[in-house]
Amino acid sequence: MLMIDHETLTGRHSFRPRFLKTLFSGPFVFSDSGWQWWLHGSEAEAAARLMDSHQRGGHPTQLVMLRNYKGRQAFRLNIDPLPCFAKEVAMTSLRTRIGALLGRSNVLLRYDHGTAETRHNLFLDSHTPNGVRTLALGERVRHGLPDRQILIHEYLSGWRPLGEVWQSTEQVDDRKGLINRLEALLRELYTHRICHLDLNAGHIMVPEDPSIPMRVIDCGRMCTSVRNPLIATALHVGKLMRDLGDPSQGVSGRHEQARNIFGNIAGEAVEAPRAQQILLMACHYRISKRVSKRRLVMNASQKALDLAAFEARLLTDHRNRALLPLTARNALPARASSPP
Numbered sequence: 001m002l003m004i005d006h007e008t009l010t011g012r013h014s015f016r017p018r019f020l021k022t023l024f025s026g027p028f029v030f031s032d033s034g035w036q037w038w039l040h041g042s043e044a045e046a047a048a049r050l051m052d053s054h055q056r057g058g059h060p061t062q063l064v065m066l067r068n069y070k071g072r073q074a075f076r077l078n079i080d081p082l083p084c085f086a087k088e089v090a091m092t093s094l095r096t097r098i099g100a101l102l103g104r105s106n107v108l109l110r111y112d113h114g115t116a117e118t119r120h121n122l123f124l125d126s127h128t129p130n131g132v133r134t135l136a137l138g139e140r141v142r143h144g145l146p147d148r149q150i151l152i153h154e155y156l157s158g159w160r161p162l163g164e165v166w167q168s169t170e171q172v173d174d175r176k177g178l179i180n181r182l183e184a185l186l187r188e189l190y191t192h193r194i195c196h197l198d199l200n201a202g203h204i205m206v207p208e209d210p211s212i213p214m215r216v217i218d219c220g221r222m223c224t225s226v227r228n229p230l231i232a233t234a235l236h237v238g239k240l241m242r243d244l245g246d247p248s249q250g251v252s253g254r255h256e257q258a259r260n261i262f263g264n265i266a267g268e269a270v271e272a273p274r275a276q277q278i279l280l281m282a283c284h285y286r287i288s289k290r291v292s293k294r295r296l297v298m299n300a301s302q303k304a305l306d307l308a309a310f311e312a313r314l315l316t317d318h319r320n321r322a323l324l325p326l327t328a329r330n331a332l333p334a335r336a337s338s339p340p
Helices: 018-023 044-055 094-102 114-127 162-168 172-191 229-244 247-271 273-284 293-297 307-314 318-323 327-331
Strands: 025-029 035-039 063-069 072-077 084-090 134-142 145-154 194-196 204-206 222-224
Touching: 018 114, 035 044, 044 063, 044 072, 044 084, 044 134, 044 145, 094 114, 094 145, 114 134, 114 145, 114 194, 114 222, 162 172, 162 204, 162 229, 172 194, 172 204, 172 229, 172 247, 194 229, 194 293, 229 247, 229 273, 229 293, 247 273, 273 307
Parallel strands: none
Antiparallel strands: 025 035, 035 134, 063 072, 072 084, 084 145, 134 145, 194 222
């Protein structure tokens, strides 16, 4: 239960997305810092007030900076009983600021704002056991639009990224255990039609207790209610096998393991030819952010997927040029000739 008194000011809430107005309290203004705070849960107020004090120029002893890179700061908040993680996001373009105000994520209003990530975190946490608990969203508003945002959620104390755990795990049985837990996570994403567009071994957190599910973080670039969850899962599996696979295996070794995991998640559906081709390309190529995975997973018809064009786009990345001759190209079906 929030302990906000009646004298606490409220911030701007016009034109804000429905999920903020219905699931959060606020926005509240705690000081003259210029920030307003949307609160979600009873532990949210203490964390928000701590970050508000920092924005005023204070130096709370409970606040520990974890990183400061390209205007994106991250902090650990040592608060009992729930330590928190906070990260600050700067929005430099007008389009992104409008997207943050409206809570919209698209090509025009961009995807990299805190409102979208907050919505995705809430969706993942409410539909699967693999999300992190969201506590607050802070905003600095200038000329009616947010220009900086702070996301606050639970801090996963003692958890480590999957890639780090994988490298430190040498026993075959222990690695099989990690793969089984990874399959459980990916099965949840497949079942609930979720595609994390930036899923990698650094964005999956592993707890010390093997009975606790892995968690997914950094959910700013995500699609929910995807029309083609099979393609989304192929992208997830292929990318993770590229991250975790032994370079000496080559693409064939990564692809074989990826096929097994893919089959365990989606069953007989994985035999769809285009899903298999996407899986192979995800194992073979680096898929940069410039390539629209969103179009693939939001296309309801697999037959409509132009995989030759997708592969050609992948080849524009200089990191993929050394991979010629292309294994993936050899696996693509010949394009049907046009009737005379």
